[in-house]
Amino acid sequence: MPNSSAHSYWKANIRLVISLLCAWFFISFGCGILFVDALDTIRFAGFKLGFWIAQQGSIFVFVALIIIYIRAMDKLDEKYNLESSEQAREDSQ
Helix, strand or coil: CCHHHHHHHHHHHHHHHHHHHHHHHHHHHHHHHHCHHHHCCCEECCEEHHHHHHHHHHHHHHHHHHHHHHHHHHHHHHHCCCCCHHHHHHHHC
8 A cells, every 4th residue: 555545544544533432422421421411301211311321322322333433444444445354364264
């Protein structure tokens, strides 16, 4: 991979990681701590929404962000013609 292509690949990778971390921070810290009083006015499955996000929702969002990261990195690897880790494992066997 040429140097300029490698630079743009890592720039896109870092941008993706930072955006996903910001989303996770907003859900876990923002919705679970900062905005909990406003969210507690809403009920979800019989629980106050702020409580539910702090206890369960942030975990679900974290797992969803992992799946989003995997898919986005596969697309980024395809864009820059890199092998995915799955293809690399198959080739090494």
